[in-house]
Amino acid sequence: MSYTKLKGSEPEPLIIDDIVYKVISKDNVQSIYQLFENNSRFFSLPFEYFQRGTLEDDDLDLNLSLISFDPTLNKPIAAFIVVRRKGVNENYCFFKGCVVDKQYRRQGLGSKMLLELLRRLKEKGITQVIYGPSVPEYWQPGVDIRNTSLYFFLKKHGFKSHRAIFNLTVSLNAIDKKPVRNKHGYIYERVQPKDFKKTFEFVKQHFPNNTWADEVNFSFKLQPPSTFIAKDENNEIVGWATHSQFFPGSFGPTGVNELLRGKGIGTELFLWCLWDIKQKGLDRCEIMWVEGNTVKFYSKTFGAYISPIFYPMYKKIKYNKIH
Ligand SMILES: CC(C)(COP(=O)(O)OP(=O)(O)OC[C@H]1O[C@@H](n2cnc3c(N)ncnc32)[C@H](O)[C@@H]1OP(=O)(O)O)[C@@H](O)C(=O)NCCC(=O)NCCS
Incomplete structure (x- = not known):
């Protein structure tokens, strides 16, 4: 040929x-x-x-x-x-x-x-x-479906897809004020080496069924580390948010102790990340892999919109049966 x-x-x-x-x-x-x-x-x-x-x-x-x-x-x-x-x-x-x-x-x-x-x-x-x-x-x-040639290429070769994964895009234009360090009894700060282990363990303990702790670990290797943590008055970690772990300007993973959800801690951690991303000269943040009602939350609260959309595509390999 x-x-x-x-x-x-x-x-x-x-x-x-x-x-x-x-x-x-x-x-x-x-x-x-x-x-x-x-x-x-x-x-x-x-x-x-x-x-x-x-x-x-x-x-x-x-x-x-x-x-x-x-x-x-x-x-x-x-x-x-x-x-x-x-x-x-x-x-x-x-x-x-x-x-x-x-x-x-x-x-x-x-x-x-x-x-x-x-x-x-x-x-x-x-x-x-x-x-x-x-x-x-x-x-x-997954396949960013704007990559039309890639989508059809994989389809032609028998790859299938059953669902879409949404990332959300947020403009950083409105982020013009540095978030505060103390709010409603919680302290927000960039994770320091002395807290790497504690933060990793917090993530592992509260989210044991996925790989978030490993993802957060990657952010410790960046200069400066791109994870922010929230602590209570006893200096205990109650939540974290990580950015730029996948690529500069990406957001996630993030999580707050289940007992303390709904108090605005997650929002404050998110704002710290947006601020930090903006300081790097970027004008957008991409929230990774958002599911269900969380899409609505980011949309209502921060004007985030669905983009890009990914199709995870897979192909099962056929083996001839041996008789
Ligand atoms: C997808 C890609 C790898 C295919 O490589 P290629 O050498 O052009 O592929 P082939 O010549 O073997 O084409 C095979 C099939 O792909 C599909 N295809 C390729 N280009 C296409 C296009 N522009 N639109 C629609 N389908 C297309 C077709 O089904 C084609 O089969 P056909 O010719 O019978 O219609 C190449 O087009 C590419 O690199 N695209 C960009 C990928 C990308 O965006 N990567 C970024 C993420 S990492």
Whole structure:
């Protein structure tokens, strides 16, 4: 099979079978990052976040993360970033990102790579591939449906979706006053190293059934840490809110001790995060993965609106039965 690529206005023939797969490594991670940045219309990440989500993600599967190189130009032209989360299900794998360079699209390259990926998945006995939230470390919880080509590409290859996940966008225009440190008997502050352990344990204790504690842990590695905590008069942590853990300007996770909900502690923590995000020069905050009535709460209280919308998409891998 052959396809053409445009160089200037001159198409140059290239043989698709000449494409070589390389493994993502320290030497090429910067150029793979550039490939994503140049081709992601609705999403952008600083390099440190990309690196953390790829080479520094212990669950990155180097064999399943296919990187196609143009053999003559020796540059990456397409990439699938794939992780396995043994903590979730060792038989599943997750797409974190999937991109083909614009000038190489619609020529079967994405499909060829997907078939190669499926072949490798079968070798490993993987039963499901998911373009969705690879908790605790992911960039997006599914396919941003504005990425129309990606949505149809996965659909064509048998991926299905049964639900949508909403992020909410909030403008920071109205955030012009620094929130107060003391309010109604609670103290609000940026988490300091001396409280890292206590904060982690608070999250684990109050939200044991998800990976929020690990997500909060990531924020401790940022400079300065992007988690705010609320304490009562006994210096006990009663709630927290984290931002910029997934990407700069993202919000979540957050939580308040169940017995103290409805007192405005969560709102105050949220305002601290919005303020902090604004100080970094951003004009919007994206609240991650909001469900049910919480959407209405953020909409009524802060003028948040639903955007973007994600479809987690999955494909079950078929194995021929052995008789
Ligand atoms: C999705 C993508 C990886 C497909 O790669 P590709 O090499 O162009 O794919 P193929 O040539 O193998 O196309 C296969 C199928 O994808 C779908 N597709 C590709 N481009 C499409 C488009 N612009 N609109 C609708 N469907 C499209 C079609 O179903 C196509 O099959 P068809 O030709 O029989 O209609 C590529 O278009 C891409 O990189 N898009 C942007 C992805 C993105 O936004 N990533 C950011 C998040 S990480």
